[in-house]
Amino acid sequence: MSVESKSAADASIGELISQLSAQTSRLVRDEMRLAQKELQQSVKHAGIGAGLLSVAGLLAVLGVATLIAAAVAALALVLPVWAAAVIVAVVLFIAAGIAALLSRKQAEEITPPVTESADSVKADIQEVKEARR
Helix, strand or coil: CCCCCCCCCCCCHHHHHHHHHHHHHHHHHHHHHHHHHHHHHHHHHHHHHHHHHHHHHHHHHHHHHHHHHHHHHHHCCCCCHHHHHHHHHHHHHHHHHHHHHHHHHHHHCCCCCCCHHHHHHHHHHHHHHHHHC
């Protein structure tokens, strides 16, 4: 009977611990490789999703620009083209102004961050320091 063909029952405790250590180490390495592969797949999907979302945003902007051009063209049926373009531009500037005012109102309602959490963490750290003395 060779040394390699020993059964688990014949192995010494030292050999069993050595095997356990080697198997645990291999298991951890394999799990790390698997987690790395899963993370790479997640990042890849997130990147593709972000790229497609950017394309969707660009196409939406182009669609809005086309609608604006259509509005100018529709008004140009009853007015000179330059007057239709000016009217559409004024409407767009009014909409931009309203959005800016609403944004400003929202920005004024921003409250400073709560410092209670930071104070609580500082108190906890101080208690730990005092307990160690």
